[in-house]
Each structure stands twice: as C-alpha cells, then as structure tokens.
Amino acid sequence: MKNWGFKISKPRVLDFDTANLDAYNRLIEKVPSAHRCLMCGACTATCTANLHTTFNFRNCHLMFRRGQFEGLAEELDKCMLCGKCKLVCPRGVNTRAIIYNLRIVLSDLNYKKIEL
Amino acid sequence: MNTIKKHFWNEYQKEIANDNYYYERSCIRQSFFPGSETAFLKILRDELGKKIIDDQHQHTCTGIGYHSDIVQFDTTMTICARLFSLMSDNELKNFVPSCVTSFGVFTEVVETWNQFPEELEKTRKFLREATGREFKIPENIAHPSDIIYKYRKELKQKMKYQLVNHKTGKPLRVVEHTGCHYGKIFSHHAVGGAEFPQVLAGMIEEWGGEVIDYPERRHCCGFGFRQYLVMANRGYSVANTKKKFESMEEYKPDFVLTNCPGCTMFMDRWQYTIAEMEGKTYDDNGMGIPVLTYEELAGLLLGYNPWDLGLQVHQVQSESLLDKIGIAYDPADKFIGKSGKFIGIPEKPEILKVDYDG
Amino acid sequence: MDKKVLIIGGGPAGIETAYSLALQDVKVVMIEKDANVCGNIQNWEKLFPDFKDAEEVRKILSQKLNHPNIEVITNTEIKNLYPQGNLWFAKNDDERIFEANAALLATGFEVFDAKRKEELGYGIYDNVITSADFEKMYKSRKILTAEGRVPQRIAFLNCVGSRDEKVGNHYCSRVCCINAVKQAIEFKELVPDAKAYCFYMDMRMAGQFYEELYRKSQEKYGVTYIRGRTSEAAVTRDNRIQIKAEDTLSALPMKMTVDLLVLMVGIEASAGTTLLSEQNDVLGLYGFAKPLGLYSEDNMTTKPGLFLAGTCKRPLTLPETLADARSAATDIIKYLKTTK
Ligand SMILES: Cc1cc2nc3c(=O)[nH]c(=O)nc-3n(C[C@H](O)[C@H](O)[C@H](O)COP(=O)(O)OP(=O)(O)OC[C@H]3O[C@@H](n4cnc5c(N)ncnc54)[C@H](O)[C@@H]3O)c2cc1C
Ligand code: SF4
Ligand code: SF4
Ligand code: SF4
Numbered sequence: 005m006k007n008w009g010f011k012i013s014k015p016r017v018l019d020f021d022t023a024n025l026d027a028y029n030r031l032i033e034k035v036p037s038a039h040r041c042l043m044c045g046a047c048t049a050t051c052t053a054n055l056h057t058t059f060n061f062r063n064c065h066l067m068f069r070r071g072q073f074e075g076l077a078e079e080l081d082k083c084m085l086c087g088k089c090k091l092v093c094p095r096g097v098n099t100r101a102i103i104y105n106l107r108i109v110l111s112d113l114n115y116k117k118i119e120l
Numbered sequence: 121m122n123t124i125k126k127h128f129w130n131e132y133q134k135e136i137a138n139d140n141y142y143y144e145r146s147c148i149r150q151s152f153f154p155g156s157e158t159a160f161l162k163i164l165r166d167e168l169g170k171k172i173i174d175d176q177h178q179h180t181c182t183g184i185g186y187h188s189d190i191v192q193f194d195t196t197m198t199i200c201a202r203l204f205s206l207m208s209d210n211e212l213k214n215f216v217p218s219c220v221t222s223f224g225v226f227t228e229v230v231e232t233w234n235q236f237p238e239e240l241e242k243t244r245k246f247l248r249e250a251t252g253r254e255f256k257i258p259e260n261i262a263h264p265s266d267i268i269y270k271y272r273k274e275l276k277q278k279m280k281y282q283l284v285n286h287k288t289g290k291p292l293r294v295v296e297h298t299g300c301h302y303g304k305i306f307s308h309h310a311v312g313g314a315e316f317p318q319v320l321a322g323m324i325e326e327w328g329g330e331v332i333d334y335p336e337r338r339h340c341c342g343f344g345f346r347q348y349l350v351m352a353n354r355g356y357s358v359a360n361t362k363k364k365f366e367s368m369e370e371y372k373p374d375f376v377l378t379n380c381p382g383c384t385m386f387m388d389r390w391q392y393t394i395a396e397m398e399g400k401t402y403d404d405n406g407m408g409i410p411v412l413t414y415e416e417l418a419g420l421l422l423g424y425n426p427w428d429l430g431l432q433v434h435q436v437q438s439e440s441l442l443d444k445i446g447i448a449y450d451p452a453d454k455f456i457g458k459s460g461k462f463i464g465i466p467e468k469p470e471i472l473k474v475d476y477d478g
Numbered sequence: 479m480d481k482k483v484l485i486i487g488g489g490p491a492g493i494e495t496a497y498s499l500a501l502q503d504v505k506v507v508m509i510e511k512d513a514n515v516c517g518n519i520q521n522w523e524k525l526f527p528d529f530k531d532a533e534e535v536r537k538i539l540s541q542k543l544n545h546p547n548i549e550v551i552t553n554t555e556i557k558n559l560y561p562q563g564n565l566w567f568a569k570n571d572d573e574r575i576f577e578a579n580a581a582l583l584a585t586g587f588e589v590f591d592a593k594r595k596e597e598l599g600y601g602i603y604d605n606v607i608t609s610a611d612f613e614k615m616y617k618s619r620k621i622l623t624a625e626g627r628v629p630q631r632i633a634f635l636n637c638v639g640s641r642d643e644k645v646g647n648h649y650c651s652r653v654c655c656i657n658a659v660k661q662a663i664e665f666k667e668l669v670p671d672a673k674a675y676c677f678y679m680d681m682r683m684a685g686q687f688y689e690e691l692y693r694k695s696q697e698k699y700g701v702t703y704i705r706g707r708t709s710e711a712a713v714t715r716d717n718r719i720q721i722k723a724e725d726t727l728s729a730l731p732m733k734m735t736v737d738l739l740v741l742m743v744g745i746e747a748s749a750g751t752t753l754l755s756e757q758n759d760v761l762g763l764y765g766f767a768k769p770l771g772l773y774s775e776d777n778m779t780t781k782p783g784l785f786l787a788g789t790c791k792r793p794l795t796l797p798e799t800l801a802d803a804r805s806a807a808t809d810i811i812k813y814l815k816t817t818k
Contacts, residue, residue: 044679049707084346086346334712
C-alpha cells in the first residue's frame, strides 16, 4: 500500500450503537445490585489495590457497562477480593460479586480466559 | 483526649466473662512470638487467680484457609463446633481464642447460627456424623486482650514498671494497632467499636503511656490474607505496612502494641524487608520500631524476664525500649533457651541494625 | 367559626398554618415542646438562596402568633395524640389534656446525628463539625478551627446521613447541596484567600436561584467542587483532618488535608414526628408521617381530622414548608365546615 505520509485516524467515540451493551445484562442476572451503582467512588477511595496500582474498580465497572472490554480482565485481576469496598458503598452494591462475575463474563467473551 | 471522645468510645462496651475460661491457641503465634501465650496463661493463673484450661486436643479454627477461600464456610462451622464441643467436655462456657482471626471466625460463626438457625442444625448434624460429638454455643467469647483490658487496673497494682521513660519521667508514646477482625466484622463485639477500638489504648493509658493518634491509625497492618498469602499480591502487603509507618514516623513512637498475630508479625518483619529493599527505617537509629504483643507488654511491666517472653525472636530488637522503661535484663542470657541450651544467634541483616553479632 | 384546631409543633409549618386558620376565624392552640417557637430555623443565621437574615423571618413568623385566635403553649411536649368520636386529644407527660375538632402534625425534623458516620470522626476529632455547627459559628462571623486559627483550607462533605443505605436513609435531604454552596460562599467572604472544596455525588440545584448561586460560587468565589464520596477522615499531627475520596472525574484516588471539615448533615424525622405518626397509623418511610396521597391529598391522612404540614412529611426548604402550611389550612377549613 502506498505511504501517504499521513494516516486516517480511527474513531475514538464511545459508540452506543455498536458497543456490546447487552453483556451488562449477564452481570445483572448474577448481581442485580450492580444497577444501583451511582459511580460515587467511595469504593475506589477505600480500595487498597487502587492506592498502589492503576486498578480502579468503579471505572472498570463503568467501562464494562459501556461495553468497553479491552484490558479490563487484566485490570480486574489486580483486585484481591478483600471486600473492603463493600463496607463503604452507600448504595449497598455487592462490589465483590461484580468483580468476580465480570471476570467470568469477560472470560466467556474471550477476554483473558479463566479455567473454572 | 477530650471528653466527647471518651464518651463516644464508651458506647461500645462488651461483656467479658470473669473467670473459668477455655483457651483456644493460635496456629502461628507459638512460633512467631513463643512467649506470648505462656505469659497470658501465667498472668491469668498467677497474677489474677483465674481458672483457664489449655487443652491439648485442640486444632485449627480454619481461619487462614477460610479467609483465603480454600476452606468452605460449612467446614469452618463444623470445625469451630468441634472446638466448642471440647470446651463443653471441660464443662466450660467462656471461650477465649488467642488469635484475632479466630476471634473473628468464632463470632461470625455464632452470629450466623443466631440469624440462621437452620445452619446451626446443619452443623450439629455434620459434627455428629463426622465425630459423634455434641456441643454447646459458648455463653461468652472474649479475646484475651479483652480480658487483660478488663483487668488492666488490677494488673497495674502488681506491675514493677510503668510505660514511662525512667530517665525523663515522660510517658512513652505508643502506636496501638488492633487486628481488623477484632472489631471490623462486628463492631459491638469490640471494646470501643470498629473505628476507634479502645482495648489496647485502654491498657496503654492505664499503664502510664500515651496513645498516638496518627492519620493511618485505622489502616490494615499489611497482612490482609489475600495480600500476603498470594505471592503476586505480596507487594500490596508491604506497601500497606509502609504506608502506616510513613504516617506514624513523625510522631516518633517508642513502640507499637498489637493484639493480632498477623499484625505483630507483619509490622515487625516487614520493617526488615523495607529496610533491606529500600534502605529505610522509621526510627532515628536505624534499628526499627519495636512491635510487642499485649501479653509481652503486660509481662514486661510485671517484671518477667524479657527473654522468657521471647523478645529475642522478634525482628526488631527491643533493648532500646527496655532501657527506656528501666527494665533490667541480662544480655548474656538472650540466646540461652528455657532448657538452658544455646538456641543460636540469627543472621545479621544487612541494613536494619541489631545489637547482636550473628 | 366555633371550631378549634390543635397544632403540634411550633416551627415554621405550625406557625404559618396557625396564622392562616386564625385569619379564617378558627381558634388555634399551638403546642411547642421547646421554650421558643420557630423550630429549626432558630439555628440558622442566613438563609439560602438569598442570604436573608433568618432573624427577620423569625420576627415575621413570631408576630403572626399575636393574633387573638391563637393560643401558644410552649415547654409542652405532646406524647400522645388520639381521636375520640369527632374530637382530637393531645396529652403531655403531666397528663395535661388538650381537646379540639381537628389536629395538625407539624412536628418537623431533626438534623442527622453525624456521630453515626463514625468513619468521619464527628465527636472524635476537634476539627470535624456539622453544617448546623457552622451556622452557630457564623453568628459571630468567625469560622475558626478548634485551636482558634483561621482555616486556610476547608472542605464540605455532602450527603452525610442522606442517600446512604448504611444508615438506612435512601432519600435525598434536599437542603444540604444548596446549603453547602451558601456556606462555602459565606466562608470565602470571610477568608477570601482560603481554599474551599465541596465533595458531592450529584449537585442538586433544582430550586429557583440555586443554579445561579452555584455558578456564582465558582465564578466569583472560586469554590472547587470534587465529585467523589469521602470514605474516611483521620486526624494529623497538627490536629488537621485528612480525608480520602476518589476524584471520580479524573478516576484517581485522592487524599487531602484540611483545617476544618464540615459535614452537610441531612434531615431526619423528629422523634415527635415518628412517635405521633406511629400512634395514629400514619407512619410512612424513614419515620416520617405519611400523607393520604401525593397530589391533592398531601396534607390529609387516613384519619379524618388529622392533617400534616411541613418537614414531618419529608425534607422541605423553608418556602416549601410555608406554602405547604397554607395549603394545610385550606384543607382543615374544608374539613371543619363539613364535619360536626
Ligand atoms: C442545616 C440546615 C439548614 C437549613 N437552611 C435553610 C435555609 O437557609 N433556607 C431554607 O429555606 N430552608 C433551610 N432549611 C430547611 C428549614 O430548616 C425547614 O424547611 C424548616 O425548619 C421546616 O419547618 P417545620 O416547621 O416543618 O419543622 P421544624 O423547624 O423542625 O419545627 C418543628 C417544631 O415542632 C416541635 N416539636 C417536635 N415534636 C414535638 C412534640 N412532640 N410536641 C411539641 N412540639 C414538638 C419542635 O420542637 C419544632 O419546634 C435548612 C435545613 C437544614 C437541615
Ligand atoms: S461505592 Fe457503591 S455506589 Fe459508589 S461507586 Fe462504588 S459500587 Fe458504586
Ligand atoms: S475487593 Fe477488590 S476492589 Fe474491593 S477493596 Fe478489595 S481489592 Fe479493592
Ligand atoms: S441535597 Fe445534596 S447533599 Fe443533601 S442529600 Fe441531596 S444530594 Fe446529598
């Protein structure tokens, strides 16, 4: 192919028409309280893994909601499943169950397989 | 401390039995801090005149396995039930688990049975089928630190030393660290509640010391089960300990007091790791900040021999602290075991300073 | 009219209903548990959104009670409210009995007890105060730390005791967002060089002029708003307060040390509201009283002759409370006219 000296930029838009938004329903089946999250960040503020690594549980959850799966499984693997986040959540979201089930759903979607 | 503070903590009081205890030992403490449990039994029997049974038939509570998701809760309940049946064999009703993790497990199991009676029936059936045993739920579960807290005034009467610098007459400044599973699972089972437990602070203040309130006081010691037990997470474990020490450093604590095997272990040993990894110690002399169990502290103030209490097997050496309080000790005895035999001298760390030649 | 109405609670709702009824020739007995009338607004200094001096409003309200049809009884806490036939009776501890043709519950609210959010350190750390404490301090136009220093950094935490499943209150208290904006401005006017932060989950600026005030707080006073719920507070060596949150918009965990931390406490049903509602089977959610319906029946209850006004039903601002009180008066008169 010819080198034009410039490239056609890829869209970086969060495209709600093409994103896989249905995967979220599979999480909701397992963890109905996930719907209640209002993204306040109290969980992330208290999370030990978040303080020492790039891991941000709230953001992972949001990205999954938006159908953005790339790199998520790797991030989620940084969680220790300690459950501290669950203690502070003002909406009573079962945070730990979200992380656990997200990994399973992502694995089913062929993002970083886990053997169960 | 202002008055509102005192009042607030006082809202969390718990019942602690007076006498006739069944002691449940920790799996790990006897190798990490070998003098602590013995000291506790001695204090209860000789100083306070209490009856406490130290039973040779006991076993794990599954705590570490349970919290790392290796042991299922059904199994944990059944194993705890067997321990309760041993207590019943001794015709005792007051259960005293040495370890904070175990304390958390027992309170969780009993609370589960209270709220879900069908789980209790299931456990009874499992235990019967597996061992033919029956059990009664303890009337009182108290952590040994609760008992020392309860009798802190009586013990003070018998103490030879105080938490005071004997040269300057100033109170020693102490960081207290209560194990997470002591109060963070059920705050009403903790003296002082979950956020501001009073169990160790009460001992320190009663015995003449001053409690340091530093920003990361409530933060985890760094053990955190998953943080330490999984090799890949171990970096978090040290990072958390480091965060605590960084936060307490400017207060220049004389020592750290803990009531949980994990906390004592990690706050003590990770100081070595941090020193060897980053060349950093959190005291002025490069020797680290001593970390004591409450039994060791009580024993020291009561005048027990520091080497009988096992202080020589700590990572951070405690001579500087003994000198401050004015406790007499014989350096030549340090590595002579209880049997009178030489127990060997540990290797000298490269960076963390110690006052022995290994 | 030869009819009498009992009003339980001498706050803004009670007073405004009393006056509206009195103007229509209805006799009113208003019973207040405290020594003074005006309820919770006795504790506020200037009101949002227009910084009106609360004292002026208190004066206007108190004057309304001078009407000859109104009898005010203070220092009397009603412990028992019940109907008998077509009449309503109220009793206090001394078994003093009041009797009337209808009764109005105007027992209002109490601010959330911030000690219940232990992790925020109220009652433990000297430099953690509530928005109600802020009002008290502001009376002297001095906002100072416990040590008497002028704070260089102050933070307001929204939703303390509201929108929080952990304390059992799912609802929004309505007044605290705008109150934080108001107090941040008041602080910045006193100490222009200082930094003021407000931690929020959503900024709820639905009232008239609220959004404008929010905007002004940013434009003119440089108040910084951080979207994140604070998870804990701790004390530092110099007795300042360290807080932790996630700055959700940058998706980074953050910590900040402030000289003074102000907890924006929410509105909870008062003990009297819950007790008297329970006695009459009109207890709604969270201890508030439950109206018959949300629309035209908002001042009525399932009990004929028992009416509701103000914050005994739900969190309301002062203008909303007053409007609600006047609407209650209309319903009460309608009832008195049609009942023997
Ligand atoms: C921090 C804060 C700041 C606020 N600032 C503003 C503001 O700036 N502007 C604004 O518009 N709104 C403000 N509000 C809202 C305002 O305070 C309320 O709208 C108003 O006080 C409601 O009046 P009320 O009569 O319904 O209740 P209350 O003010 O609570 O009055 C109820 C009265 O009933 C009495 N009572 C209770 N039980 C009994 C009993 N059993 N027997 C006898 N008497 C009893 C109480 O003593 C009290 O006097 C604020 C609210 C809060 C929490
Ligand atoms: S604390 Fe709860 S509501 Fe807040 S972001 Fe985390 S999961 Fe969502
Ligand atoms: S369970 Fe995971 S996300 Fe929650 S606090 Fe622990 S490490 Fe953080
Ligand atoms: S008004 Fe604002 S601060 Fe108050 S509860 Fe509602 S959202 Fe929270």
